[in-house]
Amino acid sequence: MNEMEINEMIIKCPACSVEGVAKSIMKEIEIPHFGKVLETTIQCPDCGFKHSDIIALEQNDPARYVIEINKNNLSVRVVRSQSATVLIPELGVKVEPGPKSEGYVTNVEGILTRFEDAVKKALNLFDDDASQENGTNTLKEIQNLKKGNGTATLIILDPFGQSNVVSDNVEISEIPENELNTLKTGFSHIEE
Ligand SMILES: [Zn+2]
Numbered sequence: 001m002n003e004m005e006i007n008e009m010i011i012k013c014p015a016c017s018v019e020g021v022a023k024s025i026m027k028e029i030e031i032p033h034f035g036k037v038l039e040t041t042i043q044c045p046d047c048g049f050k051h052s053d054i055i056a057l058e059q060n061d062p063a064r065y066v067i068e069i070n071k072n073n074l075s076v077r078v079v080r081s082q083s084a085t086v087l088i089p090e091l092g093v094k095v096e097p098g099p100k101s102e103g104y105v106t107n108v109e110g111i112l113t114r115f116e117d118a119v120k121k122a123l124n125l126f127d128d129d130a131s132q133e134n135g136t137n138t139l140k141e142i143q144n145l146k147k148g149n150g151t152a153t154l155i156i157l158d159p160f161g162q163s164n165v166v167s168d169n170v171e172i173s174e175i176p177e178n179e180l181n182t183l184k185t186g187f188s189h190i191e192e
Pocket of ligand 1: 013014015016017018022044045046047048049
């Protein structure tokens with residue numbers, strides 16, 4: 001992966017509004033077999049605000065990316081655009097795009113870590129027995145997958161085809177029209 005920093009500037013922090021400390025960094029990243037993406041990161045050392053986003057520099061057809069999560073695929077690079085839905089059906093976990101959703105470049109293990117963090121948050125929020133049991137089981141399954149034990153399916157649904165899974169083992173297919181209509185794009189909904 002080639003990275004080229006194309007712009008760095010000091011901006012007013014969008015979170016705490018302090019002038020002159022937050023940094024905005026734009027990078028053009030060339031991802032093999034995918035193309036160029038623009039990554040923008042804003043970081044404020046004052047209040048800890050951090051936001052990053054990925055914009056693919058080309059728009060494509062709606063696409064579904066499917067890869068098996070197993071010990072050999074943990075380091076496979078994953079590009080998740082801000083409009084993509086990410087799910088692991090076996091674990092019953094899913095992230096849908098919302099207005100605050102971020103595009104990011106990570107790997108399969110990084111996706112698992114994001115789900116792990118989300119489940120941990122849910123465990124702190126919901127303290128009824130059923131939620132605790134479900135959450136604890138899901139957490140165990142995610143942690144097992146991260147250790148390379150067992151398999152599951154990672155599915156990314158992107159109405160703009162700007163995500164990608166960079167591996168020979170990925171299956172990329174079109175999204176049928178009827179399914180496409182039920183996909184959130186992040187532009188008109190208020191849930192994440
Ligand atoms: Zn700030």
